[in-house]
Amino acid sequence: MEIGGSQRAIIAEIKQLQKKGHKVILVSRGGSLESVLNNDKVSFYKLKFPYIGTNELHQNNKFSVKEHLLFIYHILIKTSLRKNIYSLLRIIKKHNIDIIKAHQPGPSFIGYLAAKKLNLPLIIRVQHILRNEFPPPFYKKIVKYCSSISVITKEVEDFLINVYEVDKNKISIIPNQIIFDQPLLSGNHNNDSTSNLLRILTVSRLAEDKYNSVMELIEAVDKLLGNGVNCHLKIIGDGSNKSDIVRQIQNMKNNSNNVELVGSKKDVIPYYLETDVVVGVGRVAMEALYFKKLLLCCSHFAYGGLFAKESAEEISHYNFSGRGGSTNSLNSDNIFEDLKFINNLNSEQKNEMVAFNNKFYNDHYDSNIVTNKLESMFQNFIKKTINSG
Known part of the structure; x- marks a missing residue:
């Protein structure tokens, strides 16, 4: 959880869901925003998730041998796959988790294995049209298993459909969450029109x-x-x-x-x-x-x-x-x-x-609009799981 737009969006999302009475557990690699998590009373566990990806536009759904090997190296050698899965399963069972939402390839891969093991709904969050949003190994199986892929814009939806051949019905467009502890008061913008600076x-x-x-x-x-x-x-x-x-x-x-x-x-x-x-x-x-x-x-x-x-x-x-x-x-x-x-x-x-x-x-992008979309998506898949069970 380093300082960045995606990380701030996750924290904002958690805070809004908590306000609506939902129990949210965050599992991540940790980072400089841990103090913010503590201040906001967010339940937080630190796991050494693998992180790997390239910041380049992808034109097809084929991954190179090098990408597969590099990802596997980070999964098996730089981090312990078995330890990560065991720890995540223990957290899920301890808190009676109903649904898993994963960001980026490392957590998506580990989240998929845990969700499949426990027969839980899995949502993958895709925030970019970059290659590093999917784990190279078994990505088609992961996409097929997941209940939904949540994206931030129509551009990302089009990209997943055209490049990764994802079923449109699996995609939900939900913008990033933005909230501030202090409301924006009228006149509190300090747009100084009298200054020549x-x-x-x-x-x-x-x-x-x-x-x-x-x-x-x-x-x-x-x-x-x-x-x-x-x-x-x-x-x-x-x-x-x-x-x-x-x-x-x-x-x-x-x-x-x-x-x-x-x-x-x-x-x-x-x-x-x-x-x-x-x-x-x-x-x-x-x-x-x-x-x-x-x-x-x-x-x-x-x-x-x-x-x-x-x-x-x-x-x-x-x-x-x-x-x-x-x-x-x-x-x-x-x-x-x-x-x-x-x-x-x-x-x-x-x-x-x-x-x-x-x-x-x-x-x-009003936070209530975004939260209602997110909550509706979660509840929809929880109901499906209960009915199928």
Whole structure:
């Protein structure tokens, strides 16, 4: 449970289900979010699940021999398969678990073996169109056994149908859960329209699969400063490519003090409240809509541009990533032009855009809507299990 969008979504989901009176047990590898789990009184067990996968788009449902061998190596050698299964079975029996929901290939594989052993429903959560969402060995048997595959967008559903040949009837579209302990009060957004400083925020993992978009953003901000625009960029995140980000900031032609790398943060709310524009993808984009901020949709694959009424449905279809558009869209010039456009908007135009953003969030991603979908899916398969038993 490291700090990341997927992990935060899992915690939010658990908290909402607990509020509805459900008993939820979390089993994971652990990580820096363990303190959050303890604070939120989430029942938590740590198991050394295998983790393996490649962050690349997959064009067919064939896995290479190398992928199979690598996964088996992590299952049998780096982690103990027998110990993991035994421990998970003991947890399931101790807490009288009715249904298993698994994220990522390691837990999906172990979860499948446990669910099959105990004849329990299994739900697999797929959050990306990346190859690492399914365990290579026996994935067809796992997909056939599972009661449902829960996905975050229509794009992922289409991908599973077209690439992995998954039955459409097995797929449920349920967006990631987003909740904050403090409600969003009217006027609590700190969109300072009187200031001539354009405040920009991005939240991203600074690792090989994510950092390129941040590099392009820094270059765009450098161009913005060079064109006389008073702006300040804050970057929340950490990762193996942090040094590249630092170097990019140091090599700026204009005032590098206007770009601030603040590192990893468990509490991101103050940063959202104190910004005008958020640049991000997925959960970060959804949080921007929630906090009534202007949004530039930007991922490590592509650049989707300014989130607006005309583009909202298409951009959200691709998880705010820019996929589905030009493959060459992710570049500093495109980001620069949109930031310059935002800087030239008047207060009325900005207020109209952020009001639409928040309405779009409430209509599509409100926590009660998402929780009801999730709860309905769980209860449906529990009833089927009881009736068949």
